[in-house]
Amino acid sequence: MQDILQKLCEAFGPSGREAILAAQVAEIMRPWCDDVSIDALWNVIGVKQGAAPEPRPRLMLMAHMDEISMMVTAIEGPFLRFRQRFYDPRLLVGQTVLVYGREPIIGVVGDRPPHLMDAAERQHMPRIDDLVIDTGLDAETLATWVQVGDSVLVQRPMLQLLGQRVAGKAFDNRLSLTAVLSTLEALQSVQHPGDVIVVASVGEEMNLLGAQTATFGLRPDLAVVLDVTFGKQPGSPTTGTFKLGSGPVIGVGPNLHPCITDKLLDLCDSLEIPHEQELLPANSGTDAWMVQVTAGGVPTGLVGMAIRNMHSPVEVADLRDLRRTVRLLTAFATAADQAFVDDLAYRLPDFAEVTA
Amino acid sequence: MKTLIPKLVDAIGPSGFEEAIRELIRKETAAWADETWTDTMGNLYVRKAGDGSGKRVMVAAHMDEIGVIVAQVEDNGFLRFANIGTLAPKTLLGARVRFANGAVGVISHDGGARAEIIGSKLPDLHRWYIDVGATGKDDLPVQVGDVGVFAHPFVDLGRRVIVGGADNRVGCAVAIESLRRLQNSSHDVIMVFTVQEEIGNRGARVAAYQLHPDLALAIDITPTGDAPKSELTMAVDLGKGPAIPVADTRMISHPRVRQALVDVARQHDIPHQVFVLTLGGTDASAIEPARSGVMTANLMVPCRYVHTPSELVDWQDVEDSVRLLTAFLQSDLSQVGG
């Protein structure tokens, strides 16, 4: 499980550039699926058939595989200008980065030495427009390696911290993807009634693209979306944040079907899986927001895992959460039979009752 | 094109009220189309059939433009209005508005006399008004619900042209001219002149859902990064050829479609600029998520002073955009997939 996480989180997969990662994910899925395909936008779709006779319920497990990134916007002599979305730009100062040009090249996002700054300047972080990437190459050579539009990622191998904790980039959302893939593995030795359709979706960080298109094509009977959520850390809000190692975080709110939410919570209780609830009054901010309303509507659940320092190159996760999430998803896939799917339908009231 | 573009910018078509521009484009494309139709929103589809061996390609150029809608008539004949699309207040003071019936008005705002002469802070849109020269309600040539666009004096500067309404009548012109030049394409090409782009890409989304093409291109104009002290870090200059964005703020162009555009440009020695659009987006972001997804990229004509009544483009960029689009649609796109 940790091997998969390491391989995935160190891979290259910015939004809109998922082709290479898609091939890697498909490779991991293949031994555990009856069919694996990659669509035109690079959603990876793996199907593991269920044991029940057809028509079987079709459960979609979705985790997005794209990651936040930077992009070269201009080449200025030996330096690269870049744009970023969803990073705190302050995190980028001093980072070592990989520029994915003709081949990956190393660069540094530098800063002026503090000796040359007056007191006022030291108090202010540089703006993104003031930063450049220094690849060490001269202008002429740089222009042969790099083009405007090339992707840039922070260079960051996964780190093993104390105990069960690990740190790295792109845990959002490769941690969830690892859980989904490991669930596929676990299902090899467990009977599950319905088809389990695993989707590594694209473009979540941009516009929830894969969640829309993959769901539209598949039209599953029900879905569980996996995404990371906020870990507790110094300075974080007291609500909506979760202690690392406290288990999977089950989403609760209008974006999710109450029966799926209840089922996930019940399974946690009966299997004695520690867990938390994330209360979501409207948009969950995940693929689930699109999945639920696509193609006439899909009953959807949401399972999260807490990470610290989200959208930084040093996201921190707890592997216990990952293992528990796999147990929960495996149990859910086993429990998602036709009777459960039938119960997801909203019912009309009993018209025999006396009405006002 | 020097006759086509002035005709296109002369037709009124604020978002949601594209009838005049649609009928003009229908007329301008009729002789070259195998099939033409519209949908309930008013998108115009112009199809040139392929030989059956190629792909189904959607080319989207929005034909709507920003404008105003009259919201309230005051007793003294002044018109309060709401925006259609995004209006920058700085471009409004003293600007002229044309209505479908020919009425023309000038825009100012409450207590605007000082601002008109020496400049001052600009108020919110609800404090602006249009003066159509009426003395009261009785001689008012327009009424609540009427829509107008900004007056567009067209000036040919030789190499370049001031063409208010370049967004996106220049894009429409590129699509129309390319359709006229298109020969022996194996692809089933459907040019869609879309509605309501300026208010949320609403027409393109519906068109993409209905067509569900193999791949799509959105044709639009892009702001440039070459004006003095431009704060846009964008590698796109006026006069250096059609611009091919890698990404905008809403989507990433599909790499294979984008690469195919670049490859075609290289093969035909057409100057082009690959860049990152750091402000706004286009119809492409609405086309891409349709049904199971559409591989989508953009082809853009560089343009200065976007969304002012004096947009400025380079003739050679326009011509090269036509050449690139035509060559793309005549190229073998089998390596693109989809």
Added chain:
Amino acid sequence: MTALTWGMLRQLTETPAGPGDEGAVRDLIARWIQPHVQALRIDALGNLIAEKKGVVAAPMHIAVAAHMDEVALFITEIDEEGFLHMASSGGVNARTLLGKSVQVGSDRLPGVIGWLPPHHAKNSDEFTKTPDVNDLVVDIGADDAKAAKAKVKPGQRMIFDTPLRLLGPLQSLNDDDPLPAQGRISGKAFDDRMGCATLMSLLLDDALPVDITAVFTVQEEIGLRGALAAGLGLQPDVVIALEGTVCDDLPGSRHEKRFPTTRLGDGPALTQRDGMVVVHPPLLQHFLRVAAAYHIPTQFKRPNIGGTDAAGFARWLGMPTGIISTPCRYIHGPAAVAELSDFHAGVALLRASLPELASALASHSHP
């Protein structure tokens, strides 16, 4: 005239239905309309869909939609003292929350939103600051967390508990009384139970001119989500959305030029264009023609304000949409105000628009 009684409108507005939790209102509506419609079902998202036969079959598929949900408070946490912490589900007007009472969860448990005594304010500036919803709590009288958790759980909705009233001199109406032809009413959830009431009036009418599909949608307040799903699910040819909409015809500050969104008592509001759709011009013209022919007062809603289920339905299919709204002051707060004559005129306009609707659209299709 509507067949709706005072009691039906009362129950319709008083019943709680936060986004995603519309079951109570859905059941209420389903029971009332079931004897009057030919088919009734609920889709995957919870939209209630009714097929109603008219005197003649409609030549096109006409959908009329109103949303069942209302803005709500959403329990995020139960603290050690048994207070309920909350977030807003849909755009609750935070300035209206202090000192109000709410009904909590499906058991409709009473609770109050308290606030510190003014004596504790550090300075008078505090009185001008809108409190953050996250800083407010609901007090249900629980001794501690255990007592509170025995009754409520996180994720439940908390909704204002305002009863429906006729404003003006105190008078009591019986549930069986017909809705008065005019008068100002006050209550909660007018956005969009006024729309639901308009749609129900059509369904209870056993001489409806043409067939319609009625869609009572879910989750409008958090992003038109029921309509998004129903648009592709039903694929109607035309959609008319019914709303209880913004009304701000209040005296403004002296220097500000007034420019109200709608005015109470001027009749149902017709939308030309809101923040999300351009109303199909031939449909708007049709409404105006019918209003003139039947002497029904109407007004235009100020353009560009808000968005409705019409946009959700039309997102992928772009079918023609129209929007008819009952102006309602103070929506998204505990006590809205509407004028019954506006409501009745809206019902009349909608009903009278149905017979010629299809031909009005057909004659204006883009050739």
